Amino acid sequence: MMVAETAALRRSPLAHREAEFAELGQLVPRVSLREEPFLTQVNLRVHPGSPALARIERELGLTLPGRPNTVARVADGSSTALGSLTALGSLTALWLGPDEWLIVAPDGLAAELTERLAAALDGSLGSAVDVSANRTTLLLAGASARAVLESGCAVDLHPRAFGSGDCVQTMLARAQVVLWQLDDRPSYRILVRGSFADYLADWLSATIRTEGKSR
């Protein structure tokens, strides 16, 4: 768990732009943008098909997605070994590679999650590393959200190719991101490195304004 005084000191990369995002929402109501700071992110590497993977899946109470570019999620409040964690919100595993996943959970769970995953690995080849500070998360939602993303992303985001529960590691406006569609509203989570967050927020803000003028 986060030490109390450290939690009070930390600043998210986009904390200073909260008012700007709110103003943008007033200006262009068809799309909303905000930061979801401090999500717990744990990078998990384990050999697919190994006993360690089975132990981890039992511990998490979910089957890690084997299909590329998809996510698997433990529903809110479901009773699993991590019941105390999921009571605080949902736990999601994103496919990052054939032997690599990103576990995303609410703030404050990194220490417990890495500890439990390391215990489940039990010395097998693999790793569970807290990477929460690597990226911050932007939540882009609304009827025009897809149009905004499409002006800077080469991946096909049309519902026939990309839908709720899909994730993709790609470039958005030349910044490397993990893009993850949450629902059919549509809502997208954009996980971006802290050092790129301001640049991407600039780009999203400008694109949303342009999108607002085009209708």
Next chain:
Amino acid sequence: MLLIECPWCGGRDETEFGYGGQAHVPYPEDPHALTDAQWAEYVFIRDNPRGPYAERWVHSAGCRRWFNAVRDTGTNDVKATYPIGARKPVTS
């Protein structure tokens, strides 16, 4: 812009990838037994065909995995992509 089919992630723009030179160049079994000329041959000398060429690529903006591709150096057609360790596919 080349469109390259990552064996894991699917088709993506060339800008997401990095290039790694000729594929299937084996490390010498006993490097110490090589003469300077043979070592230089291993380190520096590569094929330069016009036509199908097996080369290494890395999907650096995606899954960050290395894989092999057969690209026609004359037309820039990517004929096939396949994981590291797989046999080079037969392309016409």
